[in-house]
Amino acid sequence: MNRKYKKLTLLMVIVLMIGVLSYNFINGRKAKSHSEKTTKQQVSNTKETSTTKNKNETAQNNEKDREFKDGILKYNDKSVPVIMYHSIDYEAGNELRVPKEKFREQMKYLKDNGYTTLTLGELYNFMSNNKPVPEKSVVLTFDDGYKDNYENAYPVLKEFGFKATVFIITNCIDKDKGFLTSAQLKEMQHNGIDIESHTLNHDKLNELPYDKQLETLKGSKEFLEKLLNKKVKYIGYPYGKCNNDTVKAAKDAGYVMAFTTESGWSNKNQGIYTLNRVYISANHDMKEFERRISNLNYNVSTTTSSKKKVKGQ
Incomplete structure (x- = not known):
């Protein structure tokens, strides 16, 4: 009787141990699976956070001003040519549309002759x-924000690794097929083309x-x-x-620098909110392009010197 009782007790103990081990095994697998899922999610979240951070850092780096120390430098008692383009495309009789072949020839001239393209941040710090x-x-500046700025100028x-700025009419974004889209603006901003x-x-x-x-100044800025x-x-x-x-x-809207279409190189004495620009049209050949960016006084014979000073600068 005692022997049977002992065997029965031993059998119950074995069954109980098997049950405990099975329970631990099953729950251990569940815990491991949950842990793996949690780890994967954490890794995924970390990657997403890292990607977002890297994008933001890249965008911030694109906006950082360079420190120019080598070569011949100039200070703000001098002037800088701020070129003004509009459309980069061909349309017969429309001087605002500079053919892309002519535009590339002009950019190649700048590259081959050692010109540095400044960001507006760098120009502001200079001024x-x-x-x-x-x-x-x-x-380099482009007015209005035509889609050909992305299709023809951007490439x-x-x-040539050039910096440039596009001044965009914000109510045309994603609404007018002739103008840049939100996606195009984001891509350009991310790759060294400033959108203002x-x-x-x-x-x-x-x-x-x-x-x-x-x-209108605040609305476009905030958008x-x-x-x-x-x-x-x-x-x-x-x-x-302007007036x-x-x-x-x-x-009052928060801008720190502004540009007119008054012909000439930009100089601090014009006032930081009424800076001149150098207009380039489809009618200008390479000789005229070279003259306008190399000769500070290119416009003396064609413009008056009676520009009215705007108050408050």
């Missing part, structure tokens, strides 16, 4: 803080009261800042038109 820039510096700018404001609707600012000027996740600090006035209210509105 306002007297940070030196290379003697042969130039700024050439990338080919050209107002909401290409407004003639000097014909608007102060409050309407402020509205681009939200779209591109960056600060928008520069404005190209549509038609180059004293425009300068005040630009300041």
